[in-house]
Amino acid sequence: MPKINGNEIKAGFVLEHDAGLWAAVKVNIVKPGKGGAFAQVELKNLRDGRKLNERFRSEDKVERVTLENKDQQFLYEVDGMLVFMDNETFEQIELPADLLGDRRPFLQDGMMATVEYYxxxxxxxRLPQKVKxxxxxxxxxxxxQTAANSFKPAILDNGVRIMIPPFIAVDEEIIVHTELMEYSERA
Known part of the structure; x- marks a missing residue:
């Protein structure tokens, strides 16, 4: 794994730090009037979700980790485990449903998801950015009633509550942004 200087850390980098894997969420480069510049980094633990604020000077060395992304197809759920199939090897794997967190209801049968492996x-x-x-x-x-800045509550077929424009009616299909969990457009 390559070592990088503390001032080279960018948001989205995955680092090995304090015997754990951490994703850099926010990076702020600080140049004080006295002394050397440093990076103030907000880190999130990829295994347990803890957050940490850390200061890295430019001479500090940290391990940058590269994760392997694999596109896998969702098959079914059993006892809180999601069963996926690797489309290259056709191998089936079980992953805990809590990897998706509150986006779990948007996972649909046969959907392709990107799984990050270390x-x-x-x-x-990661689910597709938009789902119907x-x-x-x-x-x-x-x-x-116009669509200008007015929204009304709605319940989707997967049980999720979102806000939609007033011109959308029951039984209409819409596109939902899975990261933001909000209305995107009509289907």
Whole structure:
């Protein structure tokens, strides 16, 4: 694994620090009037989700870790474990459902997800940025109401509550942004 200087850390880098794997969430380069510059880095532990603020001087050396991304197809869920298939080797693997956190309801049968591995250990999972969902419950459409900065609550077919524009009705399909968990557009 390559070592990098403390001032070369960028947001999104994965570092091996304090016997753990940490993702750099925010990086702020500070140049005080006296002394050398340093990087104030907000880190998030990839295994347990803890957060840490750390200061790295330019002469500090840290290990940069490269994670392997694999696209895998979701098959089914059993006892809190998600079963995925590697499309290259057709090998099936089980991953804990809590890797997705609150985005779990957006995972659909047959969907492709990107799983990040460190060796054989799965650390995180990314869903497609946008998914199609159906509205199952919302307030009725009101005539004459425009879409300008007004939203109403709705429940999707996967049970998630989001805010949608007033012109969307029950049984309509919409596109939902999975990272932000909000309405994107009509399907």
């Amino acid at each position: 060796g054989d250990e799965a650390l995180s999972m 969902c159906r509205i199952v419950e919302t307030e009725p459409v009101q005539k004459g």
